[in-house]
Amino acid sequence: MSMTHRRLKKVYQNAKVIPFDSSSKFIIMSDCHRGIGNIGDNFSPNQNMFYGALEYYYNRGFSYIELGDGDELWENKKLKSIIEIHPDAFSLLHKFYKKNKLNMIFGNHDIVKSKRSYLDKHCRKYHNDFKGCVSPLFENMEVHEGIILYNKDINSRIFLVHGHQGDLLNDVLWPVARFLVRYIWSPLELIGFKAPISAGVSHQKRDKIEKKLSDFANYTNNILIAGHTHRPVFSEPGLGLYFNDGACIHPRCMTGIEIENNKISLVKWSVCTRKDRTLYICRKVIKGPRCLFEYKN
Numbered sequence: 001m002s003m004t005h006r007r008l009k010k011v012y013q014n015a016k017v018i019p020f021d022s023s024s025k026f027i028i029m030s031d032c033h034r035g036i037g038n039i040g041d042n043f044s045p046n047q048n049m050f051y052g053a054l055e056y057y058y059n060r061g062f063s064y065i066e067l068g069d070g071d072e073l074w075e076n077k078k079l080k081s082i083i084e085i086h087p088d089a090f091s092l093l094h095k096f097y098k099k100n101k102l103n104m105i106f107g108n109h110d111i112v113k114s115k116r117s118y119l120d121k122h123c124r125k126y127h128n129d130f131k132g133c134v135s136p137l138f139e140n141m142e143v144h145e146g147i148i149l150y151n152k153d154i155n156s157r158i159f160l161v162h163g164h165q166g167d168l169l170n171d172v173l174w175p176v177a178r179f180l181v182r183y184i185w186s187p188l189e190l191i192g193f194k195a196p197i198s199a200g201v202s203h204q205k206r207d208k209i210e211k212k213l214s215d216f217a218n219y220t221n222n223i224l225i226a227g228h229t230h231r232p233v234f235s236e237p238g239l240g241l242y243f244n245d246g247a248c249i250h251p252r253c254m255t256g257i258e259i260e261n262n263k264i265s266l267v268k269w270s271v272c273t274r275k276d277r278t279l280y281i282c283r284k285v286i287k288g289p290r291c292l293f294e295y296k297n
Contacts, residue, residue: 004166004212005219011161012220015146018103021153022262027057029256030067030162030227031247033109036076037085040186042249043072047086050248052281053256053269054092062260064096065147067227067245068107068162074181079122083137090126090137097138104143107162107228108170108177113143153262156222156296163213163226163244170228206231214242223264223295225257234266234287237294255286263289 020026032050035041043050057064071082083090096102106113113119119141128135145165149158164170169177206229217224218241225243232246232255243264246255253270265288272282 002166002212003172005216007165007171008161008213008216011146011165012148012159015148015159015161016103016142016144017148017150019150019152020259021151024259025057025060025062026065026149026259027054027062027256028065028067028160028225028245028259029248029254030105030107030245031069031230031249032066033069033072033249034082034086034089035072036081040075041072041085043086045251046248046254047089049254049269049271049281051088051092053254053283054089054096056283058092058095058101061101062258063101063103064093065160066102066104067160067225068105068164069109069227070104070107071110071113073110073112074108074178075186077182080126083126087126087128091128094135094137097141102138102141103147104141105147105160105162106143106145108164108167108174110143111174114145116142119143149259151262151292154293154296156292157220158223158225158259158292159217159220160225163209163228166212167209210242210244214240217241223292232266232286237290241295258289259292260289262292264292265289 032043034043037044054064071079073079076082093102123138123141124136125134126137145161147160149160209229210233213224213226223241223243225245227245227247229244230247231244233242233244235242243257245257248254253268255266255268258265258267266286268284268286270282271279273279
């Protein structure tokens with residue numbers, strides 16, 4: 001049994017279980033890597049797109065699940081600095097939270113959110129520049145390593161996890177990887193280099209990670225949805241159970257996975273042009289929708 005399999009099995013056994021049915025709506029996104037607004041902040045080019053997409057889902061009663069690496073806490077020490085740069089995004093996330101429609105999973109780049117002490121210090125409140133005072137943020141929220149969506153209608157499970165589990169640098173030796181990113185590769189990124197340890201860079205590394213995640217999905221005989229690799233994946237019924245929501249930092253677009261009416265879809269958000277040449281944020285279904293019961297053996 002591989003290290004990845006052992007780690008995923010442990011996460012699966014201890015995952016938070018969220019029941020749902022045909023009336024439930026979820027949007028699953030990951031790898032926002034929200035930063036501090038400098039040239040190394042990969043989220044900044046898509047921040048308006050992110051807000052527009054989440055506003056669309058909020059107005060339509062969706063629950064938002066962030067599948068890890070929401071905040072870039074390897075390059076940056078303080079979440080406070082990230083919130084100050086992206087207050088609109090956090091204000092909207094707070095609205096989801098107040099309606100009990102926000103769940104977060106930690107990834108390797110925001111693994112510090114696994115610590116209750118960190119959440120208490122950094123995530124419970126923030127300085128609201130609009131109101132000129134300290135406002136609540138995620139007062140009692142826990143950030144999980146894994147979540148299971150339990151479908152009451154068809155008695156099946158969907159396992160949600162970031163996907164870095166079992167990787168030597170990103171999971172076991174993450175403090176070393178964080179040190180390398182924060183003090184060596186982050187300064188180099190500011191002058192045009194990319195960190196070579198990122199799963200979103202190496203095609204060979206992504207293939208290996210996805211093979212292990214897919215094998216675990218087959219082992220549990222449940223759909224598994226991950227992030228981490230930044231590569232969107234949508235498996236057709238009978239051909240696999242592994243899905244990936246992609247990332248929110250693709251050049252000119254971001255991707256996510258929707259679950260609605262017991263159907264699953266892979267969607268893309270981007271900036272489109274109307275006939276009068278005005279720009280707007282548009283949603284496009286890339287794959288699906290496919291009925292979830294088609295994946296149940």
